[in-house]
Amino acid sequence: MKRETQNILLVLLGGALLKIALNGTYLRYVKPGQQAWLIAAGAIMVVIAFVSITRDVITARKPDQVAAIDDHDHGHGIQSHSTWLLILPVLAVFLAPPALGxxxxxxxxxxxxxxxxxxxxxxxxxxxxxxxxxxxxxxxxxxxxxxxxxxxxxxxxxxxxxxxxxxxxxxxxxxxxxxxxxxxxxxxxxxxxxxxxxxxxxxxxxxxxxxxxxxxxxxxxxxxxxxxxxxxxxxxxxxxx
Missing domain, CATH: 2.40.50 (OB fold (Dihydrolipoamide Acetyltransferase, E2P))
Structure with a gap:
């Protein structure tokens, strides 16, 4: 998986945590006292993703480093398939299953x-x-x-x-x-x-x-x-x- 895709998934996951923490949907999953932790976790994920994206954009402007980045991504592509699992909690949050009944x-x-x-x-x-x-x-x-x-x-x-x-x-x-x-x-x-x-x-x-x-x-x-x-x-x- 390319770094761009990984960063996008990280933004989505962090954004999903922030969404449910701020609109109250998180109460379907955890106690009210967990809200602050969800906000902190979501914010950290979003910040990390944007820092990574910014770094990649700056690096991409340097021609002598583009080839190195491409070689790095190709060399580790096989090991990054599990990153797609990040999409599962994102889907779970956005689908918003009802509370237990x-x-x-x-x-x-x-x-x-x-x-x-x-x-x-x-x-x-x-x-x-x-x-x-x-x-x-x-x-x-x-x-x-x-x-x-x-x-x-x-x-x-x-x-x-x-x-x-x-x-x-x-x-x-x-x-x-x-x-x-x-x-x-x-x-x-x-x-x-x-x-x-x-x-x-x-x-x-x-x-x-x-x-x-x-x-x-x-x-x-x-x-x-x-x-x-x-x-x-x-x-x-x-x-x-």
């Missing part, structure tokens, strides 16, 4: 968040008719809080719909570092007409926990009674941490 939840159906080393001491929930909570916080409280603070409380959860067999779930994917280590946190929905909800549709659901349903046998997936459900747009950051 129902398929990832069902494929990881046997995996649950690890239990705590000791019982959590959960603070009382704030006052109010409806309380907003993350799905992860709700699942942890349902599993490990022995004080029953979720009992008889209306909780609003935001997540996407996932169907498995004859059951319907509201789910989120939690990540530790990036989408590669994502695992599902979910609640089983109980109510009328849930089978008509479209898979991967994002919703806000007001639910009530059914005490005693988050057990080892259920893999700590609590069952909730749905009192209201409304479709919402996918949030900019689809994951929980």
């Amino acid at each position: 129902e398929d990832a939840v069902n494929r990881a159906a046997g995996r649950t968040p690890p239990p705590p080393s000791e019982e959590y001491s959960f603070p009382a929930l704030p006052a109010g008719d409806v309380i907003d909570q993350r799905v992860m916080d709700f699942v942890e409280r349902a599993a490990w809080d022995k004080a029953g603070t979720l009992n008889d409380r209306n909780i609003r959860l935001t997540g996407f719909i996932a169907h498995n067999d004859n059951s319907t779930y509201l789910a989120r994917l939690a990540i530790g570092c990036c989408a590669a280590d994502a695992y599902p946190v979910k609640v089983k929905l109980d109510g009328q007409g849930l089978g008509t909800l479209v898979s991967d549709t994002w919703v806000k659901a007001v639910v009530r926990y059914q005490p005693g349903t988050s057990t080892k046998e259920s893999r700590h997936v609590p069952t909730v009674t749905v009192t209201d459900v409304q479709s919402v747009p996918e949030p900019p950051d689809p994951y929980e941490y």
Whole structure:
């Protein structure tokens, strides 16, 4: 591969990293704290590419060095084929695959968040008719809080719909570092007409926990009674941490 092509690919890869870091698309792949690293990596790639291009342009203006450059490129052409692999992450970024959804939840159906080393001491929930909570916080409280603070409380959860067999779930994917280590946190929905909800549709659901349903046998997936459900747009950051 010629040096010009290598430099162009480096510009594209660095530009792709900058693009997703600045427009927020990077949240489909990594945690928010990684944004600065993506910007730095993309900027370094672009700078290196432009330095290399500038050097080649200056060198090309010197006739006595053109032959040496050509000989160098011909001599190492066989070893540079792997450089074409740089196009793969560029294509992946520009094609912008959607965030993980129902398929990832069902494929990881046997995996649950690890239990705590000791019982959590959960603070009382704030006052109010409806309380907003993350799905992860709700699942942890349902599993490990022995004080029953979720009992008889209306909780609003935001997540996407996932169907498995004859059951319907509201789910989120939690990540530790990036989408590669994502695992599902979910609640089983109980109510009328849930089978008509479209898979991967994002919703806000007001639910009530059914005490005693988050057990080892259920893999700590609590069952909730749905009192209201409304479709919402996918949030900019689809994951929980």
